[in-house]
Amino acid sequence: MPTSSPRIINMGCRLNLAEGESIRALLAGRDTIVVNSCAVTNEAVKQTRQAIRRARREQPGAELVVTGCAAQIDPASFAAMPEVDRVIGNAEKLRAQAWETSEAILVQDIMAVRETAPHLAASFSTHARAFVEVQNGCDHRCTFCAIPYGRGNSRSVPAGAVIDRITALAESHAEIVLTGVDLTSYGPDLPGAPSLGQLVERILVHVPRLRRLRLSSLDGVEIDDRLFALLTREPRLQPHVHLSLQAGDDMVLKRMKRRHSRADSVALVERLKAARPGIAIGTDLIAGFPTETEAMFANTLALLDDCDVVHPHIFPYSPRAGTPAARMPQVAPEVVKARAARLRDAAGARRSRWLQSLIGSEQQVLVERPGDRGHAGNFAEVRLAPAQVGDIVTVTIKTVEDGKLIA
Known part of the structure; x- marks a missing residue:
C-alpha cells in the first residue's frame, strides 16, 4: 500500500514518540518507512525486528x-536485514x-555528542497531547541498562528553546508532556545549571495558555524541594508521577547500581500522597534480576502496596550484552517469567481497586482520537460520550x- 507521506513506527519510550514527529516533518512527502527502534530489553529488540519485517510486507x-537505540547500539545487524535499506x-x-x-x-559515536539541539517537533497533528524533548542521554550506569550506549551522555535543551516550542504547541494542544532519557538530570550542562524544577517554573510562567503539563519518568533521588512543591501544589502540573524504582529490595538495588534505597522510595511516595492525596503513582519494576532470591522478590512485590502503585510497568529481567548484570549469576528463565507474572497479577489487582475507587468522582479528561476516549489528570483512561x-x-x-473508567 504505497503512500505519499512518511510512516513512522515508534517503538518504546515517549522520547522516541517526540523524535518521531520531528522525523515526520523532515521527511514530508517521501514514501519512506522509519522504524524508530528500542533497546531497553531483548524483547524490545525482537519486537523492532518484527515491526521491520511486517512493515516491508505491507x-x-x-x-x-x-x-x-537498537540501531545505534548494533547498526550492522539491522543493516544486514534484507528488508532494511x-x-x-x-x-x-x-x-x-x-x-x-x-x-x-550513518551512525556516529553517540558518546561524542555533547548537545541536544532544539530539534523539537512543531506539530503533533496525530496526537491530542504533544511531547517535548528537553533532555537526552544518561550519565548513570545502572548495571542492567544498555540505553546510555544508545543515547550517549546526559545533555539538555536550553530553556528558551523549550519555551518557544511549547508556546507554539500550546496554540493547538491542551497538554504537553516533557520527555527525556533521564529527565530529572536536566540542566547541569547548561549555563547557570538550572534544575528541572526551574525549567517547569519558567514554562508555567511564560506559557500561561498551557492548560496541562505532565512529566515523564522521574528519578526520585533527584526530586528536589522546588520540583516536589510543583508536583504537589501546581494545578496545571498533572497529579501523576512515574517513578523509576526498578526494585523493592535493597540488595537488588545495590547490585543494579541504583542510587536510592527501598526506604527512600516509600518515604517519597508517602510525602507526595500526604501533600497531594489524589496523585497517582506509576513505576517500572524488574522481575528476576540476577541473584534475586524469593525473599528479595517478595520485597519488590510488597513495594506495590507500600508505594501505592496504580500505573505499573512490569518487565522480566532481560540480559543485555555488554552490561555488568549480564555477567552476574542469572535467575532461571522460568522463575523470571513466573515472578513477572506474579507482579503483573498483583499490580493489576491494585489498579482495579483504584479504578473502582474513582466511581462517582469528577475527572478532567483530555479527549483523544477518535473522540470517545481520553485520559484524566491522574492518567486513568476514560471512555466517554463523543467530544x-x-x-x-x-x-x-x-x-x-x-x-477503563466509563463516564
Missing part, C-alpha cells in the same frame, strides 16, 4: 530506514542532511469496564 516499494543513528536522525545521503549505515478531540471535558465516572 509496503514493499517504500524506502525502509531503521533508527533509534539504511540505518541512521540517534544523533543523525534529527538532522535533515542525514536523510539526503545514501549511506547504508471534540483535544478538548478538556469534565465528566462523572459511572463504572469500570475492561480496566
Whole structure:
C-alpha cells in the first residue's frame, strides 16, 4: 500500500514518540518507512525486528530506514536485514542532511555528542497531547541498562528553546508532556545549571495558555524541594508521577547500581500522597534480576502496596550484552517469567481497586482520537460520550469496564 507521506513506527519510550514527529516533518512527502527502534530489553529488540519485517510486507516499494537505540547500539545487524535499506543513528536522525545521503549505515559515536539541539517537533497533528524533548542521554550506569550506549551522555535543551516550542504547541494542544532519557538530570550542562524544577517554573510562567503539563519518568533521588512543591501544589502540573524504582529490595538495588534505597522510595511516595492525596503513582519494576532470591522478590512485590502503585510497568529481567548484570549469576528463565507474572497479577489487582475507587468522582479528561476516549489528570483512561478531540471535558465516572473508567 504505497503512500505519499512518511510512516513512522515508534517503538518504546515517549522520547522516541517526540523524535518521531520531528522525523515526520523532515521527511514530508517521501514514501519512506522509519522504524524508530528500542533497546531497553531483548524483547524490545525482537519486537523492532518484527515491526521491520511486517512493515516491508505491507509496503514493499517504500524506502525502509531503521533508527533509534537498537540501531545505534548494533547498526550492522539491522543493516544486514534484507528488508532494511539504511540505518541512521540517534544523533543523525534529527538532522535533515542525514536523510539526503545514501549511506547504508550513518551512525556516529553517540558518546561524542555533547548537545541536544532544539530539534523539537512543531506539530503533533496525530496526537491530542504533544511531547517535548528537553533532555537526552544518561550519565548513570545502572548495571542492567544498555540505553546510555544508545543515547550517549546526559545533555539538555536550553530553556528558551523549550519555551518557544511549547508556546507554539500550546496554540493547538491542551497538554504537553516533557520527555527525556533521564529527565530529572536536566540542566547541569547548561549555563547557570538550572534544575528541572526551574525549567517547569519558567514554562508555567511564560506559557500561561498551557492548560496541562505532565512529566515523564522521574528519578526520585533527584526530586528536589522546588520540583516536589510543583508536583504537589501546581494545578496545571498533572497529579501523576512515574517513578523509576526498578526494585523493592535493597540488595537488588545495590547490585543494579541504583542510587536510592527501598526506604527512600516509600518515604517519597508517602510525602507526595500526604501533600497531594489524589496523585497517582506509576513505576517500572524488574522481575528476576540476577541473584534475586524469593525473599528479595517478595520485597519488590510488597513495594506495590507500600508505594501505592496504580500505573505499573512490569518487565522480566532481560540480559543485555555488554552490561555488568549480564555477567552476574542469572535467575532461571522460568522463575523470571513466573515472578513477572506474579507482579503483573498483583499490580493489576491494585489498579482495579483504584479504578473502582474513582466511581462517582469528577475527572478532567483530555479527549483523544477518535473522540470517545481520553485520559484524566491522574492518567486513568476514560471512555466517554463523543467530544471534540483535544478538548478538556469534565465528566462523572459511572463504572469500570475492561480496566477503563466509563463516564
